[in-house]
Amino acid sequence: MKVNFYKPNHPVLEKYIEGYYFIAKDDSNATLNYITFPDNYFIISACENVLFFRDQNKVEISASNEENIFIDFVSRCNSPVEIRYKQPINEITVYFKPLGIYHFFSSVESRFLEQEIISSDCKEVMKTILTKQDRKNQIDMLEKYFLSKYQEKELTTVQSIVNDLDSDLKIEEIAAKHSISRQYVNKLCTKFLGKSAFEFRKIQRFRNSVSLNKSVKNLTELSYENLFYDQSHFIKNFKDLTKIQPHKFFENVNTEDKNLWLFI
Numbered sequence: 001m002k003v004n005f006y007k008p009n010h011p012v013l014e015k016y017i018e019g020y021y022f023i024a025k026d027d028s029n030a031t032l033n034y035i036t037f038p039d040n041y042f043i044i045s046a047c048e049n050v051l052f053f054r055d056q057n058k059v060e061i062s063a064s065n066e067e068n069i070f071i072d073f074v075s076r077c078n079s080p081v082e083i084r085y086k087q088p089i090n091e092i093t094v095y096f097k098p099l100g101i102y103h104f105f106s107s108v109e110s111r112f113l114e115q116e117i118i119s120s121d122c123k124e125v126m127k128t129i130l131t132k133q134d135r136k137n138q139i140d141m142l143e144k145y146f147l148s149k150y151q152e153k154e155l156t157t158v159q160s161i162v163n164d165l166d167s168d169l170k171i172e173e174i175a176a177k178h179s180i181s182r183q184y185v186n187k188l189c190t191k192f193l194g195k196s197a198f199e200f201r202k203i204q205r206f207r208n209s210v211s212l213n214k215s216v217k218n219l220t221e222l223s224y225e226n227l228f229y230d231q232s233h234f235i236k237n238f239k240d241l242t243k244i245q246p247h248k249f250f251e252n253v254n255t256e257d258k259n260l261w262l263f264i
Contacts, residue, residue: 001088002026004135005258010143012150016100019258020142022135023091032085034261036077037253038203038241040193042101042110043074044117045093046126063087069127073114075194078203080243082264090130092142098162098193098200104149110194158192161185165201166208206241209234210255 005021008014018041023032047070053060057079063086096104105120107113129141157178164174174197175182189197238246253262 001028001030001032001085003032003259006139008143009139010147013143013146016097016103017146018095018097018100020092020094021259022138023085023089023093025088025090029088031087033083034263035080035082037080037206037260037262038078039207039260040098040195040200040203041074041077042096042098042113042194043072043077043093044096044122045072045074045091046070046123046130047072048090048127048130050089058082058084060084060086061089063089069123069130071118071123071126073117075110075113078195078199079241092126092129092138094142094146099155099159102153102155102192103151104146108153109191155192158188161188161197162193162200165189165197166204171197171201202237203241206238207260209238210253210260 002024003021004024005019007019008017047061049064049067050070051062051064052070052072053062059081061084101113102108105113105116107116125141125145129138129145132138132141161174161178164177165171169177171185172182175185178185186196186198189195189200193200195203235246238249242249249262253260
């Protein structure tokens with residue numbers, strides 16, 4: 001199977017969507033097995049003619065003899081997940097930046113999004129796109145679909161909180177800045193991000209450390225660049241999210257790839 005990642009072409013989509021990847025059958029009939037790591041994206045996947053099995057932190061996808069389109073929605077990923085494709089399939093996956101998905105669906109809470117997506121026209125549109133052979137045509141159709149659903153929402157306060165969670169401000173200071181309580185900050189984060197402010201920040205700092213790894217000299221520098229108290233604090237948080245030591249992670253994962261995957 002071939003995996004190709006693309007950034008949105010349209011500036012409106014680029015603002016809210018991190019990107020999308022296509023998995024496509026090829027002549028090799030090769031399967032795909034990997035571990036993916038925590039992130040703060042909301043993710044929609046559409047798989048063609050599959051049997052889909054999820055059990056805690058493991059997903060298995062195999063080919064089905066019956067025609068179908070399976071839609072999977074992920075709003076919270078806080079530990080490594082093993083993904084196994086037992087046979088080659090065709091798939092489209094879309095990564096939405098934090099809060100980005102709300103500009104394309106009517107729900108204003110993360111807990112209502114899955115049902116809205118499943119019951120929307122998303123399945124039929126993805127089915128049509130997956131029948132096309134030309135990748136440029138597929139991308140054009142995908143972008144046209146999301147542009148047709150685009151409606152700017154007023155999310156200024158929660159967007160400001162998301163930005164602050166990527167800074168060195170303490171959560172108490174973020175709350176004071178917005179004249180709300182720490183509890184209300186967590187309520188907003190759970191409502192819109194599907195996780196607490198602490199969990200969102202922890203994952204965001206992990207992702208930032210991965211992006212910065214190539215540009216720093218050692219783990220101590222990487223720790224301070226990502227606002228950890230010290231190297232031991234950084235290593236503890238890193239292991240909590242990846243289940244492996246940082247040096248092993250960086251040895252085995254290509255952090256320059258768009259998808260943070262450990263192939264197995």
